[in-house]
Amino acid sequence: MTAVLPSAYTVRPPAKEDAQALLELVSDYNTPVIGFADYTLEDAEDQLTEPGFDPSTDGWLVYDGSRLVGYGAVFGKGDHRQVELDLVTTDLAIETYLFERILGRAEEFARMYGHPSIQLDAVNYQLDAARRDRLAGCGFEPGTTFHRMRIDHAGPVAVPEVPAGVTVRRGAPDEAGQRAGHAVLNDSFKGQFGFTPRSFEEWHAAQENFSAFDWSQLTLLELDGEVVAIRSCTNQFVEDENCGYIGRLGVLEKARGKGLAKFLLRDQFALDAAAGRAGTILHVDTNNPTPALGVYLSVGMQPVLVMEVLRREVTA
Template structure:
């Protein structure tokens, strides 16, 4: 791996919570240049820095030209640190190259420290971001999947759907047992999908508690004969920018698929968002999902508004 260098006079240091506003401004400007909107909130930035799985001192880099932030990068180790998600953001090619170098080295280091011979590195990029896609390709990444951002607008009241016969709706995870069940269902639904790595339960709980836009009151389970078989997790992530509800996750366990449970959970979310005065509902779907999720979302009136690619590289964890 070649060693990239920063332009003369540039400096870098680890981010701290006090940097969140500056990082937010940097990310917003970058995204606006690429896709025409900020697609980011201050809470998004804060959530990333306070996440218990992220150690800013070793896993983040904020680059300055004099006192002006010009680049930001992170390496987020997942699970047993055999998978790392990296983010690199700078409009300066030399800075972006330096951040890629640092993030890949940190990914290898985390894997090595955990005893792995190799690590998988994932990165997510807007399809419209030609420069970042080229940089990923230069670093031997290849596309692993594509995500569509889906949206439906609520211009009038939405009728609440009937609960599927025989099922019980459970809203809000108010105790430790309910939250354990919620986590287990998420794992059952998403295991094996691109980018999903099981988090230790306590770390998952701590992360949810730290996220500014999440609340247990927006977590919904469907139960059959006392067993949870489907879930929907919503947040206020898109309220600030677009006055929309956001579905962070939706899944049905394999044994209960094909019964209309996902359709019910979607229509239920639409009705709740419309009643709350939201302009619409937004979610992201992996187009390579083992279930026909994209077709499902289109069938209930959602439309794609943005394409994000998931890129991946597996590399040795050796120095």
């Protein structure tokens, strides 16, 4: 049965100009659940302009008069075997309506990319048990759990010693460095939950569009003349928490066990402390096939927020 909205509601595609209204909607939803917005105006603008996201087909805004009361969107990367949904509203009728739109678009993705089925993922704060139950009622099952890890910097942090034989390349202003980083990223994250390899062109466009990132925040480690590790940082937690953020940290399998990940972590802690940041944040999949969580705990990071990924198979 197709969900129908009350006649007073209107629906239209989103645009960058809707970022402020989206920020207010997300803040009004998140604050009662976790105590803060966990979202900024730049986050909203980046989301609405993400390369590959077509607002005319992949997003919906629901208005009650002039007030935004619902937002739904579906995002795909690479070969679209796995896509992600975003759905924000406090009205269950609107939620049902938007979920049907999202599910229909996910089915279209499966047909467009020639897959018999694809995975549709939803991220949920663990504290939001009511939403988890509603998603379960729509066929979603537990996928994995992510911890937001944080370490606070009360003062200067010692700069770590560079591991023997390693060359540190700070920043990647040229295409050669960017391509090297992209290759390590795809290789080191291969097989991890929710990671979709992207072409260099698609990945580069996404990085260029992300307002909290610039190429000076990409750090590469070389061993015997080969790039074997990457750390990609952003400013997305500076505005609301005055924290640095490690978006991706990857080490090629053949270079693991040499202390490269711990060096990259401690090096970023020192950089963030020197910049006056209150701390450093990252996210880790607790089911990561590498012992990443143990590494982060060993350098003093602690979990501060838990998010679940719920997954549903969608057939073409």
